[in-house]
Amino acid sequence: MSDQFYADARLYDRLFPGGDRAVAFYRAEADRHGGSVLELGSGTGHKLIPIAADGHPCTGLERSPAMLGEARRKAAERGVEVEWVQGDMRELDLGRTFDLVVIAANSLLHLQTSEELVGCLRSVRRHLAPGGRLVLDVFNPSVRMLALADGVRRRREASSYVDPDRGVVHVDVAETYDAAAQVTRGSWYFSSDTEADFLVAPLEIRSIFPQELPLLLSLGGLRLVERHGDWSREPFTADAALQICVCEPD
Template sequence: MGEPFYSDAGLYDRLFASGKPAVDFYRAAADRRGGSVLELGCGTGNKLIPIASDSHPSVGLDLSTDMLAEARRKADELGVDVDWVHGDMRQFDLARTFDLVIVAANSLLHLHDAQDLVGCFRSVRRHLAPGGQLVFDVFNPSVRMLAQADGVRRRRDALSFVDPGRGAVHVDVAETYDAAAQVTRGTWYFSTESEADFTVLPLEIRSIFPQELPLLVSRGGLRLVERLGDWSGGPFTADSAVQLCICEPD
């Protein structure tokens, strides 16, 4: 489930700071649907806090207590009311329903087994109010990129960021791809000019290919009603980097 990678909430927020298009997409989805919102794998609340600030009753569920603590701190600082819940998206029971359930930022890809994904979709199905929707994003796997996961450590310049205490932080990643499991197994190295590898973290991410995705959703009692290919709402194509999926009860 990738827990060690999410043990430092501040590091996570600095690493993935440029998420405004995704925030805008989910915020607009909540406004169109109206009513209450549940986010699974809510992390530090980067998507859910703006949604809650638009007067949507909101619940955020996450397995990482560190991420939830930071989410609670940020929401309290902004005076935004969110119910933060420690739980596992594979199976949960919140004893209520929601008009919209979202799973953002590839969070579903921490569920490596098909049965875990189906379990998550079934739990979502039980928590959807009449007319409710599930909206989530996962990347569109590139066979070319998966083939390049050869275990060699490489610099990811696009992931560099500035840490208030350390200065410029560089990120290196070494990945291998397990084709049988459809899982990319990576090691992420964080360094500065004066402190090499001050943090080293594992991260394992599943791939969900476009043709299998509707089948997994269907086994969970949902149906894929629309799939978009970018944050502006463009159509999904073979070249799309992301699968933005809108699902309803079957």
């Protein structure tokens, strides 16, 4: 589950600071479907806190204690009430239902086997209120990019960030792709000008291909009703970077 990668929540927020369009999309989905919202893999609350600020009763389930602690801090700072729950989406059992369940920012891809994925989706189905929806986003796998995952360490320029103590931090990544498992296994190396490799964190991410996704949802008791290729709700196409999916009980 790549626990070490999520052990420093503030580093995570510096590494992935954007996502305003994604936040706007999920806020609109919460308004569209109304009622209570559950986010699985809620991280530091980047999406759920704004949804709660709009007046929706919100629950965030997160496995990492560090991410959960930062989410609590940020919500308190903004004066927003969210129910934060430490837990694993593979073992979801909250004993109640929700009008909207969200699995954002590739969080579903930490589940590496089909059994884990289907089990999670079946649990989501049980947690949906009548008329409820699941909305998720995962990347659209690029065969070209997967083929480049050759284990060579390369600089990831887009991931450089400024740390208040270390200054500019550079990020290198070395990845390999296991085609049989559909899992990319990588090591992320964080270095400053004065401290090389002060953190080396593994990250493993599953790929879910476009024809595979509706089948997994169906096995989980869900049906894909909308699939967008970007946050402006353009139709999903072969070259889209994202698969943004709206699902309902089958």
